[in-house]
Amino acid sequence: MTTRLRPNVLAHPSPTTGRFLLLVAALASAGLLTGSSFYTITHQAEFSAAMKTCLAAIRGPEATSTEEMLARAALVTECLAPQQRLDAIYSLAGAVAIGVLGLIVMLFVPMVLRRRRRLRPAGPNMAAAVARVGELAAETGLRRAPTVMVGPMGHRDAFVFGLPGRYQIVLPMALMVRWRNSELFDPVVRHEIAHLRRHDVLMAWLAASVWLAAPAIFAVLLVPLMLRLDASFILQYSWRMGLLIGLVWLVRRQLLRSREHDADLHVARQMRDWRPLWRVLSATAAHSQVSWRRWISNHPGAAHRQQVLVDPATGPGVSFVDGLVAAFLAGLLFPVLVRAVGAVTDFNLAPIVAALATGPLLGLAVGAGLWRQALIDHAAGTRRWPGGAVIGVVTGLLLAYFTEFASIIGDDAPVSWPTIALTVVVGAGAVLLSASTGRLWADAAAGLPAGRTTWTIGVVVNALFFGIAIWLLGFLPVYLDVFTTAGVGLAYPLVILGAIVAPIAYLAIIPAVVTMYALVARRKKADVPAWLIDSAHTGIADVARKPGLGAVLACSVAAGLVAAAGVLMHRFAVGPPVDDTDSLSRYLVWLSAGTLVALAVSFASVVMIPRSGGAIGLVAGAVTAITAGLFIVSINTFGFGNILDLKFWWTTTLAITAQWFLGYLLILPLALVTWFAPWRDVPGWLHTTVSLTAAVTTATLVAGVAIAASG
Amino acid sequence: MDDDSALIAELAQVALVSVAPDELMIFDETAEEYFTDPEAALTASGRDAAVGFGLELAMITPIALSVGSAVMQAVVGHLAGRALDAGQTGLAALARRVFKRPAQQPDLTLTTAQAQQVRATAFERARALGLPDAQAHLLADSFVGAIATAG
Numbered sequence: 001m002t003t004r005l006r007p008n009v010l011a012h013p014s015p016t017t018g019r020f021l022l023l024v025a026a027l028a029s030a031g032l033l034t035g036s037s038f039y040t041i042t043h044q045a046e047f048s049a050a051m052k053t054c055l056a057a058i059r060g061p062e063a064t065s066t067e068e069m070l071a072r073a074a075l076v077t078e079c080l081a082p083q084q085r086l087d088a089i090y091s092l093a094g095a096v097a098i099g100v101l102g103l104i105v106m107l108f109v110p111m112v113l114r115r116r117r118r119l120r121p122a123g124p125n126m127a128a129a130v131a132r133v134g135e136l137a138a139e140t141g142l143r144r145a146p147t148v149m150v151g152p153m154g155h156r157d158a159f160v161f162g163l164p165g166r167y168q169i170v171l172p173m174a175l176m177v178r179w180r181n182s183e184l185f186d187p188v189v190r191h192e193i194a195h196l197r198r199h200d201v202l203m204a205w206l207a208a209s210v211w212l213a214a215p216a217i218f219a220v221l222l223v224p225l226m227l228r229l230d231a232s233f234i235l236q237y238s239w240r241m242g243l244l245i246g247l248v249w250l251v252r253r254q255l256l257r258s259r260e261h262d263a264d265l266h267v268a269r270q271m272r273d274w275r276p277l278w279r280v281l282s283a284t285a286a287h288s289q290v291s292w293r294r295w296i297s298n299h300p301g302a303a304h305r306q307q308v309l310v311d312p313a314t315g316p317g318v319s320f321v322d323g324l325v326a327a328f329l330a331g332l333l334f335p336v337l338v339r340a341v342g343a344v345t346d347f348n349l350a351p352i353v354a355a356l357a358t359g360p361l362l363g364l365a366v367g368a369g370l371w372r373q374a375l376i377d378h379a380a381g382t383r384r385w386p387g388g389a390v391i392g393v394v395t396g397l398l399l400a401y402f403t404e405f406a407s408i409i410g411d412d413a414p415v416s417w418p419t420i421a422l423t424v425v426v427g428a429g430a431v432l433l434s435a436s437t438g439r440l441w442a443d444a445a446a447g448l449p450a451g452r453t454t455w456t457i458g459v460v461v462n463a464l465f466f467g468i469a470i471w472l473l474g475f476l477p478v479y480l481d482v483f484t485t486a487g488v489g490l491a492y493p494l495v496i497l498g499a500i501v502a503p504i505a506y507l508a509i510i511p512a513v514v515t516m517y518a519l520v521a522r523r524k525k526a527d528v529p530a531w532l533i534d535s536a537h538t539g540i541a542d543v544a545r546k547p548g549l550g551a552v553l554a555c556s557v558a559a560g561l562v563a564a565a566g567v568l569m570h571r572f573a574v575g576p577p578v579d580d581t582d583s584l585s586r587y588l589v590w591l592s593a594g595t596l597v598a599l600a601v602s603f604a605s606v607v608m609i610p611r612s613g614g615a616i617g618l619v620a621g622a623v624t625a626i627t628a629g630l631f632i633v634s635i636n637t638f639g640f641g642n643i644l645d646l647k648f649w650w651t652t653t654l655a656i657t658a659q660w661f662l663g664y665l666l667i668l669p670l671a672l673v674t675w676f677a678p679w680r681d682v683p684g685w686l687h688t689t690v691s692l693t694a695a696v697t698t699a700t701l702v703a704g705v706a707i708a709a710s711g
Numbered sequence: 712m713d714d715d716s717a718l719i720a721e722l723a724q725v726a727l728v729s730v731a732p733d734e735l736m737i738f739d740e741t742a743e744e745y746f747t748d749p750e751a752a753l754t755a756s757g758r759d760a761a762v763g764f765g766l767e768l769a770m771i772t773p774i775a776l777s778v779g780s781a782v783m784q785a786v787v788g789h790l791a792g793r794a795l796d797a798g799q800t801g802l803a804a805l806a807r808r809v810f811k812r813p814a815q816q817p818d819l820t821l822t823t824a825q826a827q828q829v830r831a832t833a834f835e836r837a838r839a840l841g842l843p844d845a846q847a848h849l850l851a852d853s854f855v856g857a858i859a860t861a862g
Contacts, residue, residue, distance in 0.1 A: 117756075152744060153752040156766060157768075159763040188764055260764075
């Protein structure tokens with residue numbers, strides 16, 4: 001029987017916070033992009049002249065090697081740096097302008113609101129109601145009760161507004177006069193006070209203010225566009241900005257809806273009973289909503305709110321829109337940040353810095369949300385499918401690709417299908433990696449530290465997952481383009497892949513260690529921790545506890561050995577290499593054997609282990625790839641007497657691991673298919689048997705094909 | 712507030728005693744707001760606003776005042792002929808004589824059928840303004856009771 005407990009969804013970072021960050025990032029992005037576009041339009045001639053000068057400086061015979069090509073590209077980048085810096089300044093100015101204007105609007109909002117809605121402080125004839133509001137605020141733990149305001153009779157709803165320290169609660173007259181009716185008055189007032197307690201008033205009004213301020217900044221760009229009298233520019237800019245505004249609008253409404261659920265659950269927890277608020281909601285006018293309105297309304301329907309009160313596990317999780325907006329913004333911001341960072345620092349470092357800046361955006365809005373959902377499911381005994389988030393992220397990344405603002409002026413670059421395919425694979429893979437690791441983390445909940453520590457780890461891991469994904473998307477298409485243009489074939493890019501991936505590989509150690517820790521911690525059989533539930537009784541959750549870390553590591557090391565054995569088999573069959581070309585093809589056999597065997601092991605984990613299989617496949621595949629690399633180079637050095645070059649060892653191992661990781665992203669979407677499989681545990685012996693069978697088969701096939709090709 | 716409004720307010724106030732006694736403590740300011748702009752007082756503002764609980768909690772007072780207006784018109788309609796005979800021209804004066812009739816003018820009393828029609832008018836108006844059936848019945852009864860007991 002499945003253990004179903006009432007989860008304490010407030011123990012986790014709220015989706016409202018993630019959505020607020022998304023909103024701020026969206027509006028900041030809009031500012032950045034507007035600034036950058038302003039620069040592009042107003043400095044187009046200057047930029048063209050600089051570009052001509054820079055290209056003239058490197059003019060000469062065609063580059064004879066990839067290194068020379070890259071060196072020339074670096075020279076051009078350095079030469080264009082002053083223009084790039086100017087672009088960065090304009091971009092920053094756009095973002096700052098939206099922020100400042102938003103803050104100014106926010107300062108004036110209370111005054112405008114009081115005037116427009118004709119609000120006034122509750123009079124002395126309502127002193128008893130005001131006193132009751134004060135009592136409820138004190139009970140909730142607010143140091144200072146909000147000022148109670150009333151509006152005209154047409155005003156029938158309650159809300160809170162104002163700035164910190166000067167919050168105001170607006171109550172309809174009909175509620176004020178019924179202050180003695182505690183079944184009606186108290187839950188409504190408690191709900192509004194919960195907004196203050198959860199600090200989401202400032203959040204909601206800042207979001208509203210920046211939303212109001214943004215069009216003024218967007219309009220600024222229209223001036224130079226109009227002056228150019230070119231309708232195509234205006235069209236190019238308008239549809240892009242329209243798309244961005246549309247997405248901001250969607251996420252803003254999501255934010256407003258999710259904060260209502262948060263406040264409802266806060267009241268239920270505070271009153272130790274969800275029924276009083278449930279009864280008030282029964283009497284509200286907007287009882288249910290047609291499905292499409294759920295996406296665009298400012299409020300969740302009363303029926304949905306009641307449902308969430310009864311069963312908090314049904315509350316909003318990471319939605320398609322969260323994924324869409326977060327990925328769209330990350331994809332849009334990344335190139336802008338690369339240009340901006342590259343203009344002021346080492347250009348090679350810029351993509352990593354930009355990925356580390358945009359990764360947390362997706363990590364918080366999508367990754368942390370998926371981990372939150374996993375912990376909620378852990379207590380509630382549910383298993384929500386992450387497909388919506390996957391589709392949202394992939395769609396968002398694709399939209400960002402097609403919306404590249406840099407091409408507002410000038411010819412649009414042709415659509416690159418390999419880039420589109422990579423975007424789909426990397427986007428979906430990153431989300432599923434996060435979702436699976438979250439499941440594993442939730443399985444280990446009984447052995448995890450409570451609250452903030454767990455969440456800090458979650459946010460860091462997810463920021464890294466998505467940061468790495470964004471970096472890959474920024475670098476891989478360019479990388480492939482460079483080598484395709486240079487016509488150097490597949491061998492060279494594969495050989496140097498390890499060196500390029502190295503800086504990111506160090507960052508991947510953190511999620512790997514966390515995943516391994518969870519594999520150990522989930523073995524502990526204990527009650528669902530009190531911080532995760534909202535009820536007096538607890539119980540042991542039905543979690544997956546097998547395979548354990550020991551079995552996974554042993555199986556992976558054995559699989560690495562199998563890959564090395566395949567390489568050895570090939571070597572014995574075809575003898576030592578005869579020239580450099582032959583050596584290079586042998587090296588490619590090493591890389592292929594290590595990569596494909598690691599992929600086979602990961603594949604077995606994803607298919608066999610529902611939900612957390614993606615995380616276990618991560619550990620199993622990574623360990624297999626690393627051990628395969630180490631065994632292969634060890635045999636080469638110690639078995640065949642080649643020189644001991646630790647740098648060569650490291651780059652070979654990294655190249656196998658990097659190739660495996662890229663391939664693994666391709667396999668990960670399978671986790672969506674196996675998500676609802678009913679079994680939980682997969683015994684270590686079974687996992688090992690299947691994984692090793694897959695490894696042996698793959699190694700034999702690779703060796704066989706390589707031997708056949710040599711013959 | 713003119714005489715007509717004052718009388719409607721007086722009548723509504725009596726009706727509210729049984730329907731929504733809580734609202735009497737702010738009756739004067741509510742009535743004043745209603746007579747300034749009856750339409751605004753009866754219409755909800757800011758539906759699905761960006762912030763808010765999602766309540767749709769209306770005061771009964773503006774509805775009672777609106778029903779009071781309809782009741783006044785109905786009563787005047789029924790008694791117009793007799794009022795002319797009695798030399799009364801003002802609506803308020805006529806109604807006052809119905810509600811606070813002196814003993815020497817028994818002919819200005821509503822018949823049972825007329826009282827039922829007034830009640831039906833009050834009920835229909837209350838329903839049209841969105842009051843649930845039970846409350847609409849109570850309000851209509853209160854108005855008829857107010858008329859009957861006013862003298």
